[in-house]
Amino acid sequence: MIPLKGRVAIVTGAGRGIGRAIALALSRDGANVVVSDINLAIAQSVAAEITALGGQSFAIETDVSSKADAQHLASATLDRFVKIDILVNNAGILATGPLLDTTVEIWERTHAVNLKGVFLCTKAVFPTMMAQQSGRIINIASVAGKRGGGFFGNTCYAASKGGVIAFTKGAAREGGPYNITVNAVAPAMIETEMISGMPADMRESLLRSIPLGRTGSVEDVAAAVCFLASDGAGFMTGEIMDVDGGLMMD
Numbered sequence: 001m002i003p004l005k006g007r008v009a010i011v012t013g014a015g016r017g018i019g020r021a022i023a024l025a026l027s028r029d030g031a032n033v034v035v036s037d038i039n040l041a042i043a044q045s046v047a048a049e050i051t052a053l054g055g056q057s058f059a060i061e062t063d064v065s066s067k068a069d070a071q072h073l074a075s076a077t078l079d080r081f082v083k084i085d086i087l088v089n090n091a092g093i094l095a096t097g098p099l100l101d102t103t104v105e106i107w108e109r110t111h112a113v114n115l116k117g118v119f120l121c122t123k124a125v126f127p128t129m130m131a132q133q134s135g136r137i138i139n140i141a142s143v144a145g146k147r148g149g150g151f152f153g154n155t156c157y158a159a160s161k162g163g164v165i166a167f168t169k170g171a172a173r174e175g176g177p178y179n180i181t182v183n184a185v186a187p188a189m190i191e192t193e194m195i196s197g198m199p200a201d202m203r204e205s206l207l208r209s210i211p212l213g214r215t216g217s218v219e220d221v222a223a224a225v226c227f228l229a230s231d232g233a234g235f236m237t238g239e240i241m242d243v244d245g246g247l248m249m250d
């Protein structure tokens with residue numbers, strides 16, 4: 001069985017890291033995938049990878065913090081693939097360092113990408129999903145949004161991801177009557193360029209607090225997203241699914 005055969009999926013920030021793995025996994029599961037990123041060159045290379053593997057895909061340059069870009073993303077997807085079944089709001093940027101070193105510019109850019117981007121892309125696809133009476137929206141939050149940061153991400157990053165968690169629940173309430181589910185995945189310590197600058201002592205102490213004793217892979221996150229996009233997750237909405245090696249368990 002090909003679980004997502006014929007579905008149309010948009011993945012933001014899909015040019016590298018977790019987003020790239022999600023795009024490849026959704027395509028492997030049968031979806032046609034729109035590879036969106038602020039960096040067009042890396043988006044194009046992921047779309048080419050998918051096409052070479054026999055999938056259907058195209059790349060598009062999108063800054064998720066731009067209303068015009070978000071709307072163009074939705075309309076270009078409809079032009080090419082006619083419908084929008086799945087939106088994965090993955091694009092995000094990290095902010096580190098103490099509160100007193102966080103400038104207003106850092107605060108605004110972090111929230112513009114991590115939170116406003118989720119709002120704008122969701123708003124851009126919602127009318128189509130409402131008309132279809134079906135849709136899956138999956139937001140990539142972070143354990144930082146539950147814990148208030150504390151590891152690599154700082155207060156500013158945590159606040160933006162906490163916003164994503166609240167947004168997920170609010171949109172799930174609004175989407176419910178239209179059969180639109182809205183869920184989030186909250187990863188911790190996934191091996192990507194985002195955490196490659198983590199100091200060794202911080203990495204070691206973090207690993208000690210993860211019961212599975214390892215960092216996560218981008219495929220670990222992609223698998224959770226594919227499940228949330230699948231028919232099997234049809235009765236789940238407003239859920240925040242930790243992919244964290246057990247870090248957050250009570």
Ligand SMILES: NC(=O)c1ccc[n+]([C@@H]2O[C@H](COP(=O)([O-])OP(=O)(O)OC[C@H]3O[C@@H](n4cnc5c(N)ncnc54)[C@H](O)[C@@H]3O)[C@@H](O)[C@H]2O)c1
Nearest residue numbers: 013015016017018038063064091092142187189190192194
């Ligand atoms: N790596 C981790 O440990 C970890 C943990 C928790 C949550 N996350 C979240 O997972 C998501 C992906 O992270 P990653 O580790 O793959 O990061 P990454 O930095 O490797 O990749 C992020 C991608 O987003 C793109 N991007 C950045 N700003 C954008 C914008 N304004 N519009 C569109 N695209 C933009 C980048 O070009 C890049 O391709 C982020 O939301 C991040 O906060 C990551």
